Amino acid sequence: MKLELPRHTERFGSVRIHDIQRVVLLDSAGEGIEVEASVCSIPRSKIQEIERKMAIIIPVKDERLKVIEGVISAIPSECLIIVVSNSKRGKVDRFKMERDMIEQHVHYARRAIWAIHQKDHGVSKAFKEVGYPELLDDNGVIRDGKAEGMIIGMLLAKAAGKEYVGFIDADNYIPGAVHEYVKIYGAAFHLSQSPYAMVRISWAYKPKILEGSLYFSKWGRVSAVTNRYLNKLIASFTGFETEVVKTGNSGEHAMTIRLAEILDYKPRFAIEPYEIVNILEQFGGIVEPKYDEPMEAGVEIFQIETRNPHFHEEKGDQHLKDMLCDALSAIMSSSICPESLKKELQIELLKEGLQPRDNDRTIPSFAHVDAKLFLDLLVEYNAIHMFGYKR
Amino acid sequence: MKLELPRHTERFGSVRIHDIQRVVLLDSAGEGIEVEASVCSIPRSKIQEIERKMAIIIPVKDERLKVIEGVISAIPSECLIIVVSNSKRGKVDRFKMERDMIEQHVHYARRAIWAIHQKDHGVSKAFKEVGYPELLDDNGVIRDGKAEGMIIGMLLAKAAGKEYVGFIDADNYIPGAVHEYVKIYGAAFHLSQSPYAMVRISWAYKPKILEGSLYFSKWGRVSAVTNRYLNKLIASFTGFETEVVKTGNSGEHAMTIRLAEILDYKPRFAIEPYEIVNILEQFGGIVEPKYDEPMEAGVEIFQIETRNPHFHEEKGDQHLKDMLCDALSAIMSSSICPESLKKELQIELLKEGLQPRDNDRTIPSFAHVDAKLFLDLLVEYNAIHMFGYKR
Secondary structure, three states: OEEEOOOOEEEEOOEEEEOOEEEEEOOOOOOOOEEOOOEEEOOHHHHHHHHHOEEEEEEEOOOOHHHHHHHHHOOOOOOEEEEEEOOOEOOOEHHHHHHHHHHHHHHHHOOOEEEEEOOOHHHHHHHHHOOOHHHEOOOOOEOOOHHHHHHHHHHHHHHOOOOEEEEOOOOEOOHHHHHHHHHHHHHHHHHOOOOOEEEEEEOOOEEEEEOOEEEEEOOOHHHHHHHHHHHHHHHHHHOOOOOOOOOOOOOOEEEEHHHHOOOOEOOHHHHHHHHHHHHHHHHOOOOOOOOOHHHHHOEEEEEEEOOOOOOEOOOHHHHHHHHHHHHHHHHHOOOOOOHHHHHHHHHHHHHOOOOOOOOOOOEOOOOOOOHHHHHHHHHHOOOEEEEOOOO | OEEEOOOOEEEEOOEEEEOOEEEEEOOOOOOOOEEOOOEEEOOHHHHHHHHHOEEEEEEEOOOOHHHHHHHHHOOOOOOEEEEEEOOOEOOOEHHHHHHHHHHHHHHHHOOOEEEEEOOOHHHHHHHHHOOOHHHEOOOOOEOOOHHHHHHHHHHHHHHOOOOEEEEOOOOEOOHHHHHHHHHHHHHHHHHOOOOOEEEEEEOOOEEEEEOOEEEEEOOOHHHHHHHHHHHHHHHHHHOOOOOOOOOOOOOOEEEEHHHHOOOOEOOHHHHHHHHHHHHHHHHOOOOOOOOOHHHHHOEEEEEEEOOOOOOEOOOHHHHHHHHHHHHHHHHHOOOOOOHHHHHHHHHHHHHOOOOOOOOOOOEOOOOOOOHHHHHHHHHHOOOEEEEOOOO
């Protein structure tokens, strides 16, 4: 793979946020990194080394089986796939259908896939026993929400001994795009100079259907607003306006486990933008840091623009409003958000007819959780389905 | 890459046509081919070995630059890319724009791309001098048509010393799909047991816009009809009905140069279906063969179904009618087409309000052409643009 070098890097305490890097070539020869004036070449063998240490988490919620199967078939065989499902389990047990599909895929593909259902009682029991009850509601069941599913997946990736964890949405129509995301994760981690790194995907285009034909729009409206306020948050400290953040709502992203386990999270659609906010909170040098090592090593955020457009299921206006509300509320509720910016955010939300969610929970990091014990408990309670030939 | 094994192979003289093989995994580890009961695994290194010996030809005709650039960026860097353009060259010289785009891409990507314009006087001059005037019209200029462009590309691939040649259409919106096509070419050639092999792509789905949303249809109507009659042609000799041919109109296909140079071609949209007809004519054992070696080694046709759907520019009803007319006329005009099938084809064409093109030219094979001399002449006449670092 060949990537542009970032033209600009914003520094904020120990945090480095690299500006967008475009993919120049999806797949290129060459052993040994060549860095030229503006492009770097990442050898395939290096990307594959990372893939062997990476788990890919696919949060699933009632997506069509054929689409999920396409996503799975595009993920390189070295990656452990962790499917965290929150699909309906009524008379038609969709999770059973998903497992059947996975079992058939694994039979032919001979690779490792783990599948777990978010609402399984064994999962909540295991969470209580390892002392991480923050994902449970008042009835002791895991809450609905993609964020909760993502955290279950990250804990399993850690338990599997993986060093990297990447997320791929289950509703992607283009297996080739999924394949590109995973290659990008590998390439960026190989470029990273810190064990605390994050890669966020920026889509080249997000095609829409306009008057019966395809129109390739560059930015979603929600993303544009979220990015603007994340950039304002940065500017409020550096004193310089910036446009560096371009992936505030990026569902497709990846982290080193060492970074993932020390971040705090927000529920629902706030999870992706809040990751950036929390990185600024913890490592931006504004408040006293909790961890020394990442302060010294630095925390790196890569933003990579794909070659592939992003075709996914359209989820409608309410979904967009929810995303916007969650994202802006997460910025507003941050301890490092200045009063003036809070006011601006409030006005923005009002303009959209939205109320800030100012009492949203924060899900604390899982650094203290014994992930291997968590996995052992899941196995004991029959709450995890392990397909394929390695554990 | 992991591919299903073909469940069925149709034999016809020295020709073997394998039934559809689905892609199980886009990208998989594993050194050494493992063949299991129903799946074979092709190591990445073996695919890359083929790519180094492969030229990818992109016939271009006024497609949007951004789309062409996406296609180019998805082709592995080892492949020589040959862009054969027939774009407009008026006040706005689109071929100049295409070259500019290629030059910029090559500057960053450091790979080899050749570009040539079909209507360049140097090209027709070179054709006359190497004794292959069949592509020229009465005024001595190369005819319009994708077939002519494809043949120019194949000659250049041969001149470059390549062993394989693959075609990719320039109007593909999904770079990830293009990448899959090239990997499929490499994987299938590696599986082939003959130096006379062809790989044809079958699309998983061809999405259409229906009432404002995407509908994933399996077969184009034209393909269904073309395939039906190609299968009838086979059945008329074997005496057994068959459905083995599923890629009659496949624009995305690849051949070994040794096969490509001994085939005769038909102009326009007949080129793809006629390749199959001509293979049956030459190597089906019905008429006296012209070449002994492929009769002994066998000629293999692979048909591989992609994981990616195929999103391309919609070209309208007239385009579909032309495709159908060209394809059915090519089958009808074959020396091995029995009278009864000719009648059926005539009725089918009439039903569609079409007239058979019964006096279509055949473009003879280029086995006798001195490809290196052809290239030398193009260089001398400044009719070829070579970008990148190797010739």
